[in-house]
Amino acid sequence: MFSWNVSVKAQSKTSQPNIIIIFTDDQGYQDIGVFGSPLIKTPNLDKMAADGIKFTDFYSASSICSPSRAALLTGAYPQRIGVPEVLWPNIAGGLSSEETTIADMLKTKNYATACIGKWHLGDEAQYLPTNQGFDFYYGIPFSNDMSVNPKSKVNKKIVFREGMTIDSLRQKKWRKSRVPLFQQDEIVEYPVDQSTLSKRYTQQAVNFISDHKEEPFFLYLAHSMPHVPLFASENFKGKSARGLYGDVIEEIDWGVGEILKTLENLNIDKNTLVIFTSDNGPWTSKGDKGGSALPLRGGKFLTYEGGMRVPMIAKWSGKIKEGTVTHEVASTIDFLPTIAHLTDANLPEKEIDGKNIWKLLSGKKSKSPHKKEGFYYYKESTLEAVRQGDWKLRITKKEGVELFNLEEDVSEKNNVASQHPKTVKKLRKMMEEFDAELQKNKRNQEHLLKK
Template sequence: MAKNHVFNEGLTLADYNSENPSKKFRNKVPLMLGNEVIEWPVDQSQLTRKYTENAQKFIIENKEKPFFLYVAHSMPHVPLYASKDFAGKTKRGLFGDVIEEIDWSVGEILKTLKAQGLDKNTLVIFASDNGPWLSKKLDAGSAGPFRDGKFSPYEGGSRVPCIVWQPGTVSSGVVSNLQTSTLDVFPTIAKFAGVNIPQDRPMDGLDITSVFTGKNTENIKRDYFLYRGDAIRMGDWKYVKEKDSEQLFNLSTDKEESKNVIKQYPEKAKALAEKLESVRASFN
């Protein structure tokens, strides 16, 4: 994009220096393959389809050797776009249409794995990176019973569903409520692949292969979990510090974080606050 040539929609590099470039270029982004811009501005209604087709192509081209495929759909992060095959198909508006198309995408990728005979030898993990962006209202999802959403230290901001699939390895129809994290994906995949992780540095994640296979999950013990901002969880207890207020919740009885029990358990709150400060200090 360094050359002064004309792009789609009659836009030129000179437009970057216009009086209000943000308005002219709002939601206009390039589609890149490696370091090459292959479409600009990209038609975002086609992104889910294009990501899916490229994922299928990658699987077929690498089916004879071990591979790692990371598919990060642009949506349902805003701005939202759905292709003509899915636009207006659901009762949840554009957000629902986008989710429906992502569901189609996952199905197509799984079909490809099955067609190539790779389904029983491929671990598939489907998860979100954060809770709903509630200020976007109808363009956002729901955290269900959990408090708040993205950007917050409460459960609605970070507690998300995760679906794991590998026929013959992961049992179907099993629900686990063990405390796990996407931090655990790295050491878990390494274990499945028979690769030793580095021992010369601390690892935030845990090997949770037993959660996926349903064997000996008693060994999954997380000492603590840090949230966005000043919040920490140890076991069922969670401490949150916001500005001048402190809150303590017992998530085993109050997953909605509606009952601040810090007055009833001041010593528990003090212990978590000290642990939070200790962990944060270790980052320096």
């Protein structure tokens, strides 16, 4: 396939740990071999799970793009920090620079930081990664089915494709799935060749790791796919038994392998925590172009398990016990406080919702820090569900009151609300109290009020 030559010089054993988070887009719970995919081959992710830990009950904080990313980077429910909805090109708003991202936090510990891939937290200059703690940015600023912000800064050496010009870029005309490639805060290619995106993201990631092998680094690699439209490079196109969707996942899996191989070649794998997960469940209405959440119910946009329970694998040679599987509840909002613990960084001054899950990650016997307080499922600005232990209460206008025992009924087929009125009452009260606190203390809502 592809490879990049790297020189070998290990970080010292006393170095701060490197952190790598690989975040895919719309990848379903089942769409990895070790999570049960019958057709998609993911040997690198399967080995990563064998060498590390697999979380079966891991959650994104939203079932849609922008909120899930805001939550991961800040450790807070997205409704708390003003990103409850999907952000569109050329629309005011984004993740406020007043929030502390993982990158902001790690800059205080002298980390090199990079965001590679999909951003989707605002495309105006003030909201781009380079103003959110990241030294380096390379990727597209929103979903790959969107268009371009005609006001964006353009590099003098921009590469135009498909007959586009500076004049056509500056037009307000919506050109679906013709998206810009950014480097730092400038467009360097328009529209980007999406068939090479996954490969180029991997190359940029390997280069960043190699360039910063002698200092602590944080790499946030947010793949643009398998969000539609789907594209794979020539080396992967037409190779998977699952069609183009499978090709895309198998190319991402290859990229994971290249990153892990680079860490080993540089002799820094024992000083690097690598996390792989997805932003939300699969876009099931896209048919064979979308993924699978089986055995879970639902997918993207929904607060059933298939919308927010996602695959999660973590590896850290010598620190995470090999072949571990945990069924405890954890979430992307837990990344920031866990990384703060590992790097001895200060937590943000403003309130967050995540918990330190290092005991879970390291494979030690431990209960979820969400076991007592619960994990909450929002749909945009509306709280629809809570999970506490094995019980999940979901309340919506369409389906009414639903209670599921997820240990016995992971597919959420049997609503047992009428059989457990005390549990319904208890969980409903938890929802009401948590949402009242969040609504009272939420922040950075100004751009939402301007709509």
